[in-house]
Amino acid sequence: xxxxxxxxxxxxxxxxxxQLSLRRLYxxxxxxxxxxxxxxxxxxxxxxxxxxxxxYNDQDLTKVKQGPSFSNPLGTDRLGRDMLTRVxxxxxxxxxxxxxxxxxxxxxxxxxxxxxxGYFGRWLDGIIMRxxxxxxxxPDIFLVLIIVATVKPRILTWVHTFEDSTGIDWIVRLGxxxxxxxxxxxxxxxxxxMARLVRGQVLQVRENQYVEASRAIGSSTLRIxxxxxxxNVISPVIVSISAGLAGIATAEIVLSWLGIGIQPPTPxxxxxxxxxxxxxxxxxxxxxxxxxxxxxxxxLFTFNLLGDGINDAFNPRAR
Amino acid sequence: MGTYIARRLMWTPVxxxxxxxITFALGQFGPGxxxxxxxxxxxxxxxxxxxxxxxxxxxxxxxxxxxxxxNVLQGDFGESFQYRGRQVSELLGKRxxxxxxxxxxGLIISVSLGITIGLFAALKQGTWxxxxxxxxxxxxxxxxxxxxxxxxxxxxxxKLDILPTHGWEGFFSLNTILPAVxxxxxxxxxxxxxxxxxxxxxTGQDYIRTARAKGLPERIVRTxxxxxxxxxxxxxxxGFSLAGLASGSFIVELFFGIPGVGLLTIESLFARDYPIxxxxxxxxxxxxxxANLVVDLAYPYLDPRIRLRGNYVAR
Numbered sequence: 001x002x003x004x005x006x007x008x009x010x011x012x013x014x015x016x017x018x019q020l021s022l023r024r025l026y027x028x029x030x031x032x033x034x035x036x037x038x039x040x041x042x043x044x045x046x047x048x049x050x051x052x053x054x055x056y057n058d059q060d061l062t063k064v065k066q067g068p069s070f071s072n073p074l075g076t077d078r079l080g081r082d083m084l085t086r087v088x089x090x091x092x093x094x095x096x097x098x099x100x101x102x103x104x105x106x107x108x109x110x111x112x113x114x115x116x117x118g119y120f121g122r123w124l125d126g127i128i129m130r131x132x133x134x135x136x137x138x139p140d141i142f143l144v145l146i147i148v149a150t151v152k153p154r155i156l157t158w159v160h161t162f163e164d165s166t167g168i169d170w171i172v173r174l175g176x177x178x179x180x181x182x183x184x185x186x187x188x189x190x191x192x193x194m195a196r197l198v199r200g201q202v203l204q205v206r207e208n209q210y211v212e213a214s215r216a217i218g219s220s221t222l223r224i225x226x227x228x229x230x231x232n233v234i235s236p237v238i239v240s241i242s243a244g245l246a247g248i249a250t251a252e253i254v255l256s257w258l259g260i261g262i263q264p265p266t267p268x269x270x271x272x273x274x275x276x277x278x279x280x281x282x283x284x285x286x287x288x289x290x291x292x293x294x295x296x297x298x299x300l301f302t303f304n305l306l307g308d309g310i311n312d313a314f315n316p317r318a319r
Numbered sequence: 320m321g322t323y324i325a326r327r328l329m330w331t332p333v334x335x336x337x338x339x340x341i342t343f344a345l346g347q348f349g350p351g352x353x354x355x356x357x358x359x360x361x362x363x364x365x366x367x368x369x370x371x372x373x374x375x376x377x378x379x380x381x382x383x384x385x386x387x388x389x390n391v392l393q394g395d396f397g398e399s400f401q402y403r404g405r406q407v408s409e410l411l412g413k414r415x416x417x418x419x420x421x422x423x424x425g426l427i428i429s430v431s432l433g434i435t436i437g438l439f440a441a442l443k444q445g446t447w448x449x450x451x452x453x454x455x456x457x458x459x460x461x462x463x464x465x466x467x468x469x470x471x472x473x474x475x476x477x478k479l480d481i482l483p484t485h486g487w488e489g490f491f492s493l494n495t496i497l498p499a500v501x502x503x504x505x506x507x508x509x510x511x512x513x514x515x516x517x518x519x520x521x522t523g524q525d526y527i528r529t530a531r532a533k534g535l536p537e538r539i540v541r542t543x544x545x546x547x548x549x550x551x552x553x554x555x556x557x558g559f560s561l562a563g564l565a566s567g568s569f570i571v572e573l574f575f576g577i578p579g580v581g582l583l584t585i586e587s588l589f590a591r592d593y594p595i596x597x598x599x600x601x602x603x604x605x606x607x608x609x610a611n612l613v614v615d616l617a618y619p620y621l622d623p624r625i626r627l628r629g630n631y632v633a634r
Contacts, residue, residue, distance in 0.1 A: 130330075134337050139607040142600060146342060149588045150349030250463065254570065257465070258585060273465050277574070279484055282469055283477050293466040301461035308457075 017235065024313040031309025034302040041299060045091030054082040056089040056267050065285045074291050077276065083291050089267040090292065094299070097183050097252045098245045105187025106194040106244050111237065113191065114198025115225055119206055125199070132192035144251060147185040148260050155181055175266040182261055186248050197240060201233035208232075235314045242307035246300050253296060269296050324616060331608055335601075336388070342600045343384050346593040391601065397594040401587065407598045410583065415602075418579035420490045422568050425502030426557075432503070433510020434553060438546070440511065441518035452511060459508025468501045468574045485576035498575045502568060513556055518549040555614055 015023075025031055044051045060080035067075050074083035117128040135143060159177050163169055171177065205211065206229060214224050255261030256270025257277075264271050269292045276288035371377055375386065390397065396407035440452035475497060476484040488494050521527065522545060530540045569581035576582075580599060587595040 134334060134341070137334055137338055137604055137608050137611075138600070139603045142603060145588065146345050146596065146600065150345045154348060253465070257570070258573075260588065277469065279472075279477075282473055286469070286473050289469045290466070293463070293469060296463055297461055297466045300463060301458065304461050305457065 018238075021235065021314045025310060028309050028313065031306055031313070034306040034309065037298070037302045038306065041091055041295075041302075042095050044088050045093075045095040048088050048092040052082075052085040052088045054085045056085050057081065057265050058085075065288065067285075067287060075285075075287050077272075077288055078281075083288070086267045086272060087269070087291060087295055090269045090272060090295075093179075093256075093262055093266065093268045094249050094252065096179050097186070098248045100179070100183035101186040101190060101248045102241065102244055104184065105189075105191040106241075107237075109187065109191040110194025111198050111230075114195035115202055115229065115233075117195065118199035118202025119221075119225060119229060128195065129199070132195055135189060136192050138189075144182075144185045144189050144255065145258070145260065147188065148181060148255060151185070152177070152181045152260070175262060178262050178266065182252060182255060186251055189251075190244065190248065194237065194240065194244070197236050198233050201236060202229055205229050205232045239307070239311050239314050242303050242310055246303035246307070249299060249303075250296070269293075327612060327615065331612060334608060335605055338604045339388065339391075339597070339601050340384060342597055343387065344380065346597060347380055347383075349591060349593075387597070391598075396598040399587075399595055400592040401590040401595075407594045410595065411580070411598055411602070414578060414580045414583045417487055417577060418568055418572065418581065421487075421495070421498060421502065421571070421577060421579060424490065424495050424499035425506065425568070425571075428499055428503030429506025429510055430553075430557070433507045434514050434550070436507070437511040437514025438518055438549070441515045441522065441549075442541070444519060444522075452515065456508045456512040456515075459504060459511070462504055462508075464501055464505075464570045464574070467504050468497075468571065471497055471501060487575075487577045487579075494575075498571045498577060501574075502571050509556075510553065514549065514553055517552045518545060521545050521548045524548075555617060 048056075058081060060076070062080065063072070063076055064080045065076065065078055066072060066080075069075070072082050072084065074087065076082055077086070113128050113132075117125040138146075156172065156177055159171050163171055208228075211224060211228050214228055219227075252261055253268065253270035253273070256268040257274045258270075259274065261270055262268035264275070272292035273289060273296075276285075276292075281288050375383060378386075387397070394408065396411070399405050399407050399410055402410060436452050436455070440449045443449050472484060475482045482497050483494050486494050527540065527544055530544050531537075535544075568579065569584070571577070572579040572581035573585065583595060584599045586592070587599070
């Protein structure tokens with residue numbers, strides 16, 4: 001009996017740490033609900049043109065500043081534009097900015113530089129960490145604020161010249177310049193946190209005997225990094241993604257609210273909050289402010305809860 | 320440990336120099352000729368040229384930067400572009416004082432409420448008080464200023480009409496209440512979470528059991544043995560939360576029309592008033608870096624178990 005059990009256990013493919021952690025996460029109902037909400041929000045953002053009932057700039061001046069109704073579930077703004085549509089397209093902005101920033105900043109730059117700094121140490125470590133500290137010593141999003149304010153107009157001029165000389169006219173109109181400048185500025189700001197995290201992990205992992213063994217049998221450095229080091233430092237990376245996305249999303253919304261992020265008419269939650277954030281609107285049509293703010297808070301709340309859930313699932317002992 | 324402190328102290332000025340140079344270079348890269356902005360639309364090109372020469376704006380960037388830093392070290396941040404003839408230091412001084420008061424008010428709210436709720440929750444662990452506090456910390460952290468500010472404005476200023484909607488009339492006035500509360504709410508959640516966790520950690524320690532076992536009254540155990548130790552991580556986190564408040568204060572100042580540094584900075588960003596932008600960045604970064612330095616250096620004194628190593632330990 002006992003032997004049979006052992007045998008069947010052996011037959012079953014063994015589960016990796018990641019698989020086990022995902023199973024633990026799957027059992028947490030609250031985290032799954034959060035994940036579902038995030039998937040819903042990101043999905044509607046990605047498929048915005050298909051999901052949204054109207055166009056984001058469709059004005060209907062016969063129904064201005066209306067409350068929720070059957071045809072406009074979240075009401076309409078001061079130009080008669082459907083709020084639900086604008087929220088969905090704002091989520092598209094959030095999706096684009098968060099994904100580009102996260103992938104380029106935290107994942108590509110952060111992980112690569114963290115691996116290099118931790119594994120090679122010495123002067124490379126020194127340079128990477130010092131450069132990172134410089135970016136991290138700007139208080140909060142100040143660096144992004146300055147980069148966007150100074151670099152964006154310059155790039156915009158270049159793109160305009162490029163458009164004029166080639167006859168292409170959709171680069172600026174679609175807001176691609178805004179998206180790129182803001183995502184990359186946020187990436188420049190956010191890579192260091194991830195690099196520091198990865199570096200700390202690598203410092204421990206590289207001392208393991210399996211790394212030494214792999215080096216002894218003649219593996220290349222690239223192979224050691226990719227096969228032995230990276231998989232063993234990946235779990236704190238996964239844990240930090242949720243909080244990272246929330247941070248980037250908030251930063252974009254604050255920038256757009258200040259007027260130096262996404263420019264209207266491209267919708268962004270920040271632009272919506274700014275347009276409707278004055279006292280007279282708050283007095284007469286509070287829903288115009290509360291809808292985008294509420295969506296932001298739901299987004300932050302689900303990201304925070306999901307982050308806690310993932311943390312518990314991946315570090316089951318550290319409770 | 321001596322080497323660690325020495326290294327940190329030597330690195331800090333270098334860090335500040337690099338940061339200020341980046342800001343300076345970005346300012347040069349940005350669009351808009353400050354003299355042109357100063358002179359308005361109908362300016363005489365010759366006059367513009369003369370002013371540029373006079374202000375040394377045609378010199379290489381390295382020379383301009385060295386001159387600027389030299390002046391800053393003597394307390395001279397130059398002259399504002401948008402407010403003609405006003406010194407940046409004079410403009411900033413008043414604004415800084417307002418922002419500092421606002422941040423202090425926010426900090427008082429988040430610390431006092433956060434520590435109280437956190438301690439209470441930890442001492443009542445397992446009851447519904449505790450669960451309520453934990454749920455509050457989860458929600459509170461996500462409550463962005465963008466939601467709390469309009470909601471509180473609608474309730475207390477527009478519907479109940481008991482608090483003013485905007486403006487600044489000094490620290491002790493009704494105007495301070497709403498902005499300070501809005502600024503403090505995320506901090507309350509963080510402080511509660513921190514205090515609760517550290518109190519629970521301390522309550523489980525052996526020396527607390529010993530204190531109880533030797534018959535000390537519960538009051539003494541709580542104040543002298545639990546509270547004192549539980550507050551160590553809370554105190555050290557103050558440095559960080561002070562830095563974190565700065566960005567929140569930006570939004571709050573704009574939302575409530577408070578004439579602080581945030582409002583001035585945004586005005587300056589749009590007017591390309593580089594002397595002010597430079598000064599704000601320099602001051603903000605210096606404060607931020609020094610706060611981190613103090614927190615790092617204070618750790619081993621507050622908690623002797625932490626020993627700083629000679630080599631540079633990343634935070």
